Amino acid sequence: MDFSLLTDAMASKSYGKIADICNDLMLQVSAQGIAFQEEWPYAIHLLGHIYIDDINSARFLWKSIPSAIKESQPEVVAAWKIGQRLWMRDHAGVHEAIHGFDWSQEAQGLVAAFSELYTKRMFQLLLSAYSTISIQDTALFLGMNEDDATNYVLQQGWIVDPASRMLTVKKQPIVTDQKLDPSKLQRLTEYVFHLEH
Known part of the structure; x- marks a missing residue:
């Protein structure tokens, strides 16, 4: 074989x-x-x-x-x-x-x-599902000990509250589509019109 x-x-x-x-x-x-x-x-x-x-x-x-x-x-x-x-x-x-x-x-x-x-999948799940989560639960999801999990998410911009042992999730910025400038659209239209005629 x-x-x-x-x-x-x-x-x-x-x-x-x-x-x-x-x-x-x-x-x-x-x-x-x-x-x-x-x-x-x-x-x-x-x-x-x-x-x-x-x-x-x-x-x-x-x-x-x-x-x-x-x-x-x-x-x-x-x-x-x-x-x-x-x-x-x-x-x-x-x-x-x-x-x-x-x-x-x-x-x-x-x-x-x-x-x-x-x-990475679990991190994305946490990112989309939580605004705050305990360090213990984060460690379970990520398969790490609590210190490693805390360090991992801190590198992603999350915030830790040592007193409550809670993490505040830092949401990723939402990427928005760029708006087309109307004047650019007008110039493009004129250019295409010029090519066709």
């Missing part, structure tokens, strides 16, 4: 392509009637779907994995644990699942990239 496309994607850190590459390879192999269960990179395949936030596909893949593989490959179970936590919207549990397993050399880069991406 030729995993060169997958190997290249992993080496170039093109993690967003992994799920599609694995899906295509699985279809090709299945169409040829080749048994591939033992050597298939199920953990990487699951993590590829998780990375692109395609939890439905990850669930279907998990259900299709033979029980013998689940029992003999703990990394597959660990990858699915991340998927389960995402499915249940257990934000702190996602981070626990990420950090609670000793990932293989092959999976480490993908898991680290997903962890960073997930932290």
Whole structure:
């Protein structure tokens, strides 16, 4: 079985392509009637779907994995644990699942990239959903200890109240479309009119 496309994607850190590459390879192999269960990179395949936030596909893949593989490959179970936590919207549990397993050399880069991406997603969620939030809750969402979470959000311009242990969220400025100057519009109209006539 030729995993060169997958190997290249992993080496170039093109993690967003992994799920599609694995899906295509699985279809090709299945169409040829080749048994591939033992050597298939199920953990990487699951993590590829998780990375692109395609939890439905990850669930279907998990259900299709033979029980013998689940029992003999703990990394597959660990990858699915991340998927389960995402499915249940257990934000702190996602981070626990990420950090609670000793990932293989092959999976480490993908898991680290997903962890960073997930932290950024959670930060954006906090940014849009809260005006104030406790340091403790922020740490749970970001998968950090309270000091690291506080430092992380302070770098984004948030304000901390040490007495109440609350953070005030600094909203991002809303970018508005530039208004077109009427005189510029008039000149453009005259120019186009001149070109047409």
